[in-house]
Amino acid sequence: MTSFKDLGLDPKLLAAVEAAGYETPSPIQEKAIPYALEGRDVMGLAQTGTGKTAAFGLPLVHQLLGGHDKRTPKGVKALILAPTRELVNQIAETLRTYVQGTHMKVTTVVGGLSINKQINMLATGTDILVATPGRLMDLMERRAVRLDTATFLVLDEADQMLDMGFIHALRQIAPALGTPRQTMLFSATMPKQMEELSSAYLEDPVKVQVSPPGKAADKITQGIHWAQDKGEKVDLLIDYLRDEPDGLSLVFGRTKHGSERLMKQLVAAGFDAVSIHGNKSQGQRDRALKAFKDGKASVLVATDVAARGIDIPSVTHVFNFDLPEVPENYVHRIGRTARAGADGDAISFVTGEEIGLLRQIQKVMKIEIPVLAGDRPEEVDPPKRGGGGGRGRGRGGPRGGSGGRGQGNGQGKPKAAQGQGKPGGANKRRRSKVRRNAA
Numbered sequence: 001m002t003s004f005k006d007l008g009l010d011p012k013l014l015a016a017v018e019a020a021g022y023e024t025p026s027p028i029q030e031k032a033i034p035y036a037l038e039g040r041d042v043m044g045l046a047q048t049g050t051g052k053t054a055a056f057g058l059p060l061v062h063q064l065l066g067g068h069d070k071r072t073p074k075g076v077k078a079l080i081l082a083p084t085r086e087l088v089n090q091i092a093e094t095l096r097t098y099v100q101g102t103h104m105k106v107t108t109v110v111g112g113l114s115i116n117k118q119i120n121m122l123a124t125g126t127d128i129l130v131a132t133p134g135r136l137m138d139l140m141e142r143r144a145v146r147l148d149t150a151t152f153l154v155l156d157e158a159d160q161m162l163d164m165g166f167i168h169a170l171r172q173i174a175p176a177l178g179t180p181r182q183t184m185l186f187s188a189t190m191p192k193q194m195e196e197l198s199s200a201y202l203e204d205p206v207k208v209q210v211s212p213p214g215k216a217a218d219k220i221t222q223g224i225h226w227a228q229d230k231g232e233k234v235d236l237l238i239d240y241l242r243d244e245p246d247g248l249s250l251v252f253g254r255t256k257h258g259s260e261r262l263m264k265q266l267v268a269a270g271f272d273a274v275s276i277h278g279n280k281s282q283g284q285r286d287r288a289l290k291a292f293k294d295g296k297a298s299v300l301v302a303t304d305v306a307a308r309g310i311d312i313p314s315v316t317h318v319f320n321f322d323l324p325e326v327p328e329n330y331v332h333r334i335g336r337t338a339r340a341g342a343d344g345d346a347i348s349f350v351t352g353e354e355i356g357l358l359r360q361i362q363k364v365m366k367i368e369i370p371v372l373a374g375d376r377p378e379e380v381d382p383p384k385r386g387g388g389g390g391r392g393r394g395r396g397g398p399r400g401g402s403g404g405r406g407q408g409n410g411q412g413k414p415k416a417a418q419g420q421g422k423p424g425g426a427n428k429r430r431r432s433k434v435r436r437n438a439a
Contacts, residue, residue: 007033010062016098017058026051027210033059036184041205043198044186047335050210052186053094056080056154060184061098063152064127071105071125074145078152079177080130081170083160084305085110085282086289091156092130104128111135112282119144133161133169140176147176152183155201159187159194159328167197174201188335189328189364220334224348224358226374233321233349234262236374238269240319240347241299247316248292251301252333253277254322262321263301273299304329310336320348327360352377 002025004017025033028046035042036059046052060078069077082088092108099106107126109118111134118135122145129136129145139145153174155161161170183202187194198205227233241249251266253259256277263275274288274297285305291297293312304324315337324330337344348369350358356379362368 002030004058007058008037009033009058010065012065012102013058013062013098016100017054020097022054026054028052028208029055029058031208031210032056032184035206035208036060036182037062039063039182041182041202042184043202043205043207044184045188045190045207045209046186047188047210047331052156052188053091056156056184056186057091057095057098060128060152060154061095061104063182064104065102071127072146072149073125074122074143075125075149076122076129076145076147077126077150078128078154079136079147079150079173080128080154080156081133081136081161081166081173082130082156083132083166085112085132085285086276086305086310087157088130088132089286090311095128095130099127106130109135109139110282111138112285115139115142125149133166133173136173137169140173147173148178150177151179151181153177153181153201155183155185155197157187157332158185158197159189160332162193162197167193170201189331219343220337220346221344222334222346222348222369223372224350224369225372226376227349227351228375228377229351233351234265236349237262237319237321238266238271240317241266241271244317245298247298248295248312248314249299249317249319250310250315250336251299251319251321252324253301253303254325256303258322259301259303263299266299266301271299272297273301275301277303277305304333312336316344318344318346320346323348323350323354323357323361325357327357327364330361331365347372352380353382355379356382 004014004022004025007025007030009017027050028044029051032042032044032055036056042056044052044055046055060080064077067077071077080091082091088108088110092106095106104127106128107121107130109122109129109131111132115135115138118139119142122129122139125146129150136145140147155170161167183205185194185198185202185205225236227236237251251262253262256279259275259277260279263273266273274291276285276288280288288297288300289310292300295314301321304326318334318337320330320333324333334344334346337346348358355377358369
């Protein structure tokens with residue numbers, strides 16, 4: 001079995017890896033790190049929750065440790081772009097564990113916080129800058145950052161950057177970087193535009209893939225529960241949450257206002273619930289996420305702003321209160337559970353107007369998600385919607401930097417029996433029941 005030592009990492013990094021509790025490289029790390037250490041451009045495709053941050057972070061830090069160039073005022077040696085504030089913070093937190101005890105500096109810039117403080121932080125330069133594209137462009141326009149010193153570029157969750165309209169920002173940011181440079185692109189799904197992105201910004205890249213794009217992690221048990229309307233969804237969610245009092249539950253809604261309203265309904269029902277979405281300030285989002293991580297809040301209601309950037313091993317359940325309008329986002333949502341080899345349940349409540357969305361999700365994942373319970377509603381056309389829920393477009397999306405795994409359990413396996421009756425009766429499903437039905 002390959003060890004991190006076998007990969008040829010710097011001894012300081014090996015000590016940091018051991019202190020962080022890493023034992024052996026995950027498949028994406030084992031395959032991507034050697035190529036990255038050679039300086040090759042890398043396109044990495046792997047399920048969410050499989051250690052992509054270390055796959056690019058460890059070789060990046062290793063190469064920077066080997067250099068002795070001093071930081072220059074406003075200068076950046078390596079740039080990592082991510083689509084949301086939460087993901088930026090998560091990446092930076094991980095990288096800081098790698099560089100602890102070294103001379104290296106990791107800096108973050110995101111929307112929603114004081115730009116003047118960020119200008120001051122960048123004044124003396126940094127080794128690694130982790131940023132949302134919109135805020136980085138603000139700083140570039142103010143000449144507060146120099147990217148021509150950067151010889152490393154990482155695009156994390158590149159597919160969501162495409163979906164959120166960041167491609168226009170990327171076209172302005174990339175030419176400002178130094179050359180030659182090493183570029184790494186990582187994602188869990190592979191929409192068509194990703195090939196175009198790769199050909200535009202990567203040079204002779206090596207493609208590292210450890211699972212088919214769009215496939216969820218094996219230890220997630222997926223299921224759908226039919227619902228007739230929103231009111232029934234609320235009853236179902238409350239019933240499931242009461243039936244599973246242990247662990248943490250992440251609930252995804254489509255819109256900011258709807259998610260906030262749902263959080264208040266859960267609080268009124270007696271749950272310790274918090275919410276994060278695009279209408280929350282960065283401070284509010286950080287406090288809500290901390291309460292959830294610390295277990296002080298057992299339920300987090302979020303828009304797709306939280307689909308990337310939440311790495312909490314104790315999340316046992318993901319509930320799709322609303323299905324995402326972008327089918328690839330389903331993969332990222334449910335990837336918030338079953339992290340680091342744990343088990344997890346992903347349950348979606350589906351009304352008649354969401355059957356078309358369900359069909360798209362199943363097409364992307366190439367599976368049929370088992371039905372847990374409920375009477376299938378009549379399929380109807382969804383109402384036309386405005387923005388919200390994590391699909392920022394134009395200046396609003398990039399500037400703010402926000403929006404916002406079963407292997408095909410149903411493939412070759414019998415569907416679960418469809419339950420009848422009202423929520424709270426035969427439709428209740430404990431974890432063991434969910435798993436038995438999905439199998």
